[in-house]
Amino acid sequence: MSSRKKTLLKVIVLGDSGVGKTSLMQQFVNGKFSHQYKATIGADFLTKELNIDDKNVTIQLWDTAGQERFQSLGVAFYRGADCCVLVYDVTNAKSFEHLGFWKDEFLIQANIKNPNSFPFVVLGNKIDIDESKRTVANKKAMQWCEEKGNIPYFETSAKEAVNIDQAFDIVARNAFQQELENEAEFNEDYSDAINIQLDGDQGGCAC
Ligand code: GDP
Ligand code: MG
Numbered sequence: 001m002s003s004r005k006k007t008l009l010k011v012i013v014l015g016d017s018g019v020g021k022t023s024l025m026q027q028f029v030n031g032k033f034s035h036q037y038k039a040t041i042g043a044d045f046l047t048k049e050l051n052i053d054d055k056n057v058t059i060q061l062w063d064t065a066g067q068e069r070f071q072s073l074g075v076a077f078y079r080g081a082d083c084c085v086l087v088y089d090v091t092n093a094k095s096f097e098h099l100g101f102w103k104d105e106f107l108i109q110a111n112i113k114n115p116n117s118f119p120f121v122v123l124g125n126k127i128d129i130d131e132s133k134r135t136v137a138n139k140k141a142m143q144w145c146e147e148k149g150n151i152p153y154f155e156t157s158a159k160e161a162v163n164i165d166q167a168f169d170i171v172a173r174n175a176f177q178q179e180l181e182n183e184a185e186f187n188e189d190y191s192d193a194i195n196i197q198l199d200g201d202q203g204g205c206a207c
Pocket of ligand 1: 016017018019020022035036125126127129156158160
């Protein structure tokens with residue numbers, strides 16, 4: 001079935017403050033890196049048009065705009081997400097240890113029905129920084145991702161634009177797949193609702 005409806009993919013980017021979430025999005029969408037992005041108020045998103053297997057889609061990347069410190073992101077931020085990107089900084093072990101927290105937080109807040117099949121992507125950012133400052137080994141991160149259900153893992157540098165397009169290509173593809181499944185589920189729910197309505201009608205009215 002062909003559809004003229006435009007596909008919008010909602011992607012949430014989570015992780016500790018300072019790991020480079022805003023920088024990664026800016027590098028992917030605008031091809032720019034700046035040493036400081038001001039924390040703006042309220043949830044922010046950036047969009048980019050992409051082509052996945054000859055289909056035009058719009059990817060909408062939601063940024064936490066600094067509230068991640070206070071954990072008050074609100075329901076609208078998470079609603080309808082198609083993929084969740086978890087970011088840590090390879091020179092900051094705490095930010096890696098917190099990935100599980102961000103993953104669980106997402107699943108709860110977004111009210112994900114099938115947590116085991118929901119697409120996540122993990123990014124270990126700031127790999128341009130000198131190896132001697134690295135505190136999370138590649139192997140350790142890969143193992144974590146494997147244990148959590150084979151989550152795709154990329155090591156990135158927002159500063160030097162390393163692996164950004166590769167990572168977001170997987171994000172977009174997995175989000176697209178999830179969006180198709182969400183749509184199918186919605187159609188199923190909708191036909192169930194119609195059936196209930198019809199059953200009700202057949203039962204007649206008590207008045
Ligand atoms: P956020 O709080 O997760 O959104 O992080 P930001 O994008 O604001 O980045 C926090 C700090 O880390 C800023 O000073 C960035 O310039 C810096 N930063 C972000 N990504 C990289 C990177 O890949 N390499 C290096 N060296 N610094 C980065
Ligand atoms: Mg930010």
